[in-house]
Amino acid sequence: MTPLIPEAERTLLEPAGLSRQDAERALGRLAGAGADLGELFLQHRIAESWALEDGIVKEGSFNLDRGLGVRALSGEKTGAAYAEDIRPEGLANAVEAARSITRAGGEQQVRALAPTDASPVHDQGNPIAALGEQDKVALLERADQAARRIDNRVQEVNVRLSLNFETMLVMATDGAWAAEARPLVRLDVSVIVAEGQRRERGFAGAGGRRPLSSFSHEWPEDLAKEAVRCALVNLDAVDAPAGPMPVVLAPGWPGVLLHEAVGHGLEGDFNRKGSSAFANRIGEQVASAHCTVIDDGTLPDRRGSLTVDDEGTPTEPTVLIENGILKGYMQDKLNARLMGAAATGNGRRQSYAHQPMPRMTNTFMQPGSADPAEIIAACPKGVYAVNFGGGQVDITSGRFVFSATEAYLIENGKVTRPIRGATLIGNGPEVMTRVSMVGNDLSLDPGVGVCGKEGQSVPVGVGQPTLLVDEITIGGTAT
Amino acid sequence: MRQDVDIRQQEGELTGLAEAILRQAKRLGAAAAEVSVSEDIGLTVKVRKGELETLAFNADRSFGIAVYDGQRKGSASTSDSSEGAIEETVARALGIARHTQDDPCHGLADADLMAAHLPDLDLFHPAPLDTEAALAAAQACEAQGFATDQRIVNSEGAEAARSQSCVVYGNSHGFMGAASTTSHSLSCVLIAEDSNGMQRDYWYTAHRNPGALEAPEAVGRTAAERTAARLSPRKVATGSYPVLFSPQAARSLAGHVIGALSGGAQYRKASFLLDALDAEVASPHLHLVEQPRLPGRLGSASFDGDGVATAEKAFIDAGVVRSYVLSAYSGRRLGLPTTGNAGGVHNLLLKGRTKAFKALLNDMDRGLYVTDLMGTGVNGVTGDYSQGAAGFWVEGGEFAYPVDEITIASNLKDMLRQVAAVGDDPDQRGNIITPSVLIETMTVAGGAAAT
Numbered sequence: 001m002t003p004l005i006p007e008a009e010r011t012l013l014e015p016a017g018l019s020r021q022d023a024e025r026a027l028g029r030l031a032g033a034g035a036d037l038g039e040l041f042l043q044h045r046i047a048e049s050w051a052l053e054d055g056i057v058k059e060g061s062f063n064l065d066r067g068l069g070v071r072a073l074s075g076e077k078t079g080a081a082y083a084e085d086i087r088p089e090g091l092a093n094a095v096e097a098a099r100s101i102t103r104a105g106g107e108q109q110v111r112a113l114a115p116t117d118a119s120p121v122h123d124q125g126n127p128i129a130a131l132g133e134q135d136k137v138a139l140l141e142r143a144d145q146a147a148r149r150i151d152n153r154v155q156e157v158n159v160r161l162s163l164n165f166e167t168m169l170v171m172a173t174d175g176a177w178a179a180e181a182r183p184l185v186r187l188d189v190s191v192i193v194a195e196g197q198r199r200e201r202g203f204a205g206a207g208g209r210r211p212l213s214s215f216s217h218e219w220p221e222d223l224a225k226e227a228v229r230c231a232l233v234n235l236d237a238v239d240a241p242a243g244p245m246p247v248v249l250a251p252g253w254p255g256v257l258l259h260e261a262v263g264h265g266l267e268g269d270f271n272r273k274g275s276s277a278f279a280n281r282i283g284e285q286v287a288s289a290h291c292t293v294i295d296d297g298t299l300p301d302r303r304g305s306l307t308v309d310d311e312g313t314p315t316e317p318t319v320l321i322e323n324g325i326l327k328g329y330m331q332d333k334l335n336a337r338l339m340g341a342a343a344t345g346n347g348r349r350q351s352y353a354h355q356p357m358p359r360m361t362n363t364f365m366q367p368g369s370a371d372p373a374e375i376i377a378a379c380p381k382g383v384y385a386v387n388f389g390g391g392q393v394d395i396t397s398g399r400f401v402f403s404a405t406e407a408y409l410i411e412n413g414k415v416t417r418p419i420r421g422a423t424l425i426g427n428g429p430e431v432m433t434r435v436s437m438v439g440n441d442l443s444l445d446p447g448v449g450v451c452g453k454e455g456q457s458v459p460v461g462v463g464q465p466t467l468l469v470d471e472i473t474i475g476g477t478a479t
Numbered sequence: 480m481r482q483d484v485d486i487r488q489q490e491g492e493l494t495g496l497a498e499a500i501l502r503q504a505k506r507l508g509a510a511a512a513e514v515s516v517s518e519d520i521g522l523t524v525k526v527r528k529g530e531l532e533t534l535a536f537n538a539d540r541s542f543g544i545a546v547y548d549g550q551r552k553g554s555a556s557t558s559d560s561s562e563g564a565i566e567e568t569v570a571r572a573l574g575i576a577r578h579t580q581d582d583p584c585h586g587l588a589d590a591d592l593m594a595a596h597l598p599d600l601d602l603f604h605p606a607p608l609d610t611e612a613a614l615a616a617a618q619a620c621e622a623q624g625f626a627t628d629q630r631i632v633n634s635e636g637a638e639a640a641r642s643q644s645c646v647v648y649g650n651s652h653g654f655m656g657a658a659s660t661t662s663h664s665l666s667c668v669l670i671a672e673d674s675n676g677m678q679r680d681y682w683y684t685a686h687r688n689p690g691a692l693e694a695p696e697a698v699g700r701t702a703a704e705r706t707a708a709r710l711s712p713r714k715v716a717t718g719s720y721p722v723l724f725s726p727q728a729a730r731s732l733a734g735h736v737i738g739a740l741s742g743g744a745q746y747r748k749a750s751f752l753l754d755a756l757d758a759e760v761a762s763p764h765l766h767l768v769e770q771p772r773l774p775g776r777l778g779s780a781s782f783d784g785d786g787v788a789t790a791e792k793a794f795i796d797a798g799v800v801r802s803y804v805l806s807a808y809s810g811r812r813l814g815l816p817t818t819g820n821a822g823g824v825h826n827l828l829l830k831g832r833t834k835a836f837k838a839l840l841n842d843m844d845r846g847l848y849v850t851d852l853m854g855t856g857v858n859g860v861t862g863d864y865s866q867g868a869a870g871f872w873v874e875g876g877e878f879a880y881p882v883d884e885i886t887i888a889s890n891l892k893d894m895l896r897q898v899a900a901v902g903d904d905p906d907q908r909g910n911i912i913t914p915s916v917l918i919e920t921m922t923v924a925g926g927a928a929a930t
């Protein structure tokens with residue numbers, strides 16, 4: 001057994017006066033109700049954040065959440081209940097409420113718990129305790145001072161440091177038994193610059209499941225510099241063009257394209273229900289042959305990384321699209337069972353009070369062979385999009401958007417003037433077939449992604465090399 | 480399973496908890512403190528293709544505290560209301576306050592602004608948490624959806640939800656206010672298909688009073704009609720056209736304006752309506768008003784997040800900005816009194832030169848009716864607006880065909896001045912209540928430009 005399970009039991013069970021046997025008995029009650037799967041999920045999460053504005057750290061907050069979630073799955077049905085108090089009574093009530101989905105009674109022996117042997121893919125330390133308050137405050141002040149030093153057009157600087165530390169333990173009637181500690185850190189710098197009548201904002205942020213000490217010494221200054229650069233570029237931006245045209249996407253964070261255009265549409269639940277534009281298309285060509293797209297929760301220390309998912313399934317690299325051919329979906333246990341597929345370590349929940357569903361971890365495209373400069377040169381007239389705010393998809397029609405916050409015109413194969421922010425819109429399966437060049441410069445995003453689905457938010461990562469999409473609609477104002 | 484719950488019976492206990500937390504803050508040395516305790520009990524039943532899919536029970540209690548140590552502030556919150564957790568959470572908030580810096584604007588709202596009188600706003604209409612009744616409503620709703628149009632081939636389900644919540648806010652002025660509310664809703668998401676692919680859409684009903692909900696069959700029928708109407712969409716030739724926002728799509732426009740008028744955006748100079756007090760920013764027939772104490776509404780409240788009494792006001796009156804959206808803190812930052820909007824607005828209504836929906840279509844003659852917006856392409860600092868859209872093309876004042884995979888773009892400053900008229904069809908479901916809004920012209924990007 002990895003030491004992660006006994007450690008999680010010390011955090012989650014012992015203070016509540018619960019034993020491993022109590023948990024196993026609760027699983028027996030769930031199994032006795034005739035459930036296909038009964039599951040207990042226990043979670044303890046602390047979060048701390050510090051905010052700087054007007055040159056001073058004026059606010060900080062601390063949050064503590066702990067609780068347990070109980071599920072009983074039967075066929076396509078789910079019974080779910082949760083309790084904020086991890087106490088014997090709360091557990092018993094939640095078990096009875098969840099098992100009311102099934103009509104049977106009694107108790108039943110469950111399969112022996114089999115501890116996962118997955119080794120941690122990220123740091124297991126508590127980032128909140130690892131640094132003193134004064135040192136945390138100093139990080140924010142350094143970012144503020146750097147931003148103001150760089151350019152006197154900087155008017156406002158906001159800096160936020162967010163530190164999270166979660167311990168989870170999951171046990172289920174299929175024998176799943178896993179735990180891990182999940183740190184998550186993030187530093188965000190946002191600036192407002194002004195020149196004459198024009199004002200613009202710029203943003204930079206970074207983080208991951210790793211200690212603050214692992215970031216470069218100049219981390220706050222580097223983020224400040226990047227935020228100011230983004231804002232100043234936009235001071236000179238001209239109106240964005242409107243209509244369909246070629247777009248070159250920069251590497252890294254623009255991988256939000258993949259998250260929206262194919263990622264959500266390849267989640268198991270939508271495909272089991274037949275509500276995704278990608279349903280029943282395994283083995284078909286859904287992207288150009290240049291495209292190989294992978295979801296991988298095992299990447300070390302990334303924001304979307306997990307050793308095990310919230311159902312205790314170890315994460316893995318899951319090939320979604322290989323050379324343009326649709327290979328597989330991302331699965332949690334419920335959808336994997338109903339589709340006769342294997343769980344892929346993508347069962348995630350926002351907290352004990354939410355229910356798991358198939359979610360992405362880190363989603364990226366494998367690099368190709370093209371030199372990025374060559375890709376831009378191959379585009380006589382179009383747009384070079386470097387930074388994005390966020391995106392959204394309608395998985396049924398395949399229609400998706402992502403909104404550029406830093407982009408440039410490409411004229412005669414050269415990057416020229418910056419353009420105002422604009423939304424790009426396309427249809428996932430169509431746009432992916434128009435990826436005509438893929439760069440050799442795969443990079444992953446800096447670690448600020450948040451993915452929302454059915455009201456639940458989880459941290460994710462994206463990445464891609466430089467890409468040329470032959471045609472996508474740009475929502476500018478210049479016609 | 481059926482539970483008779485009345486969360487008002489918890490008000491006393493939650494108030495006691497709030498008082499204990501404030502006492503603890505005082506004992507540990509806080510000069511001032513404010514606390515918010517909330518409890519929420521609910522049931523959600525989801526049905527898909529006629530079968531029960533999810534049955535979920537929730538019972539949440541949590542509290543948050545802000546403490547002031549001189550002019551320094553620290554906050555903490557937790558879902559654990561045990562004695563030990565209260566102690567730890569208050570200590571954490573004070574620990575944080577010791578490491579933040581002085582801000583002269585921090586502190587409670589002035590004592591004489593506290594809501595002295597808490598009227599009954601008719602927000603509490605409990606019904607038993609009855610799984611069988613919820614299941615029956617969701618099944619009837621979805622079944623009517625399938626029966627309405629044979630092109631409805633699939634469903635993401637119908638969901639019936641009931642909840643009761645109680646929020647108690649108190650501070651070291653001695654103010655203590657409690658508000659218990661109920662919420663009932665029913666929603667349905669359907670999928671239609673034809674030879675050109677699948678489309679989804681939805682409809683929902685939500686109210687504080689279960690008796691005021693739309694019938695399940697009506698919700699299912701509307702969801703089906705809306706979904707089927709989107710089949711076989713086309714693109715629009717790129718160009719400039721009048722754009723009519725549906726009441727649902729217009730809700731976000733009002734939201735962008737409130738964001739720009741919020742105290743935070745003003746003092747951070749991050750607003751496209753910066754320093755706009757008393758300036759004309761919108762068509763002279765437009766009004767954006769807040770009516771926080773309307774009885775029975777989803778947004779109603781008698782006190783804000785600072786304990787300050789809410790009051791009716793116009794943010795925009797006849798096109799002119801008459802008030803920002805201020806809390807005690809953001810008000811002090813701007814040298815203005817709070818507007819009772821800590822935590823946001825309560826029942827925001829957009830009003831203007833009103834015409835029947837059909838008359839708006841006739842006025843538009845040829846243009847775009849937008850029912851659905853997508854994306855994050857709104858820049859609150861510059862007002863630059865670029866969003867994904869879907870809806871219907873209008874030709875000669877009539878719906879011609881559905882359109883999607885298009886964008887609409889302009890700048891919010893121009894859009895506000897170009898509101899030609901609004902509809903007589905405000906959508907009452909929610910905190911922001913907007914009618915259809917006709918904008919004179921926006922850039923629509925879709926297919927190749929018209930030649």
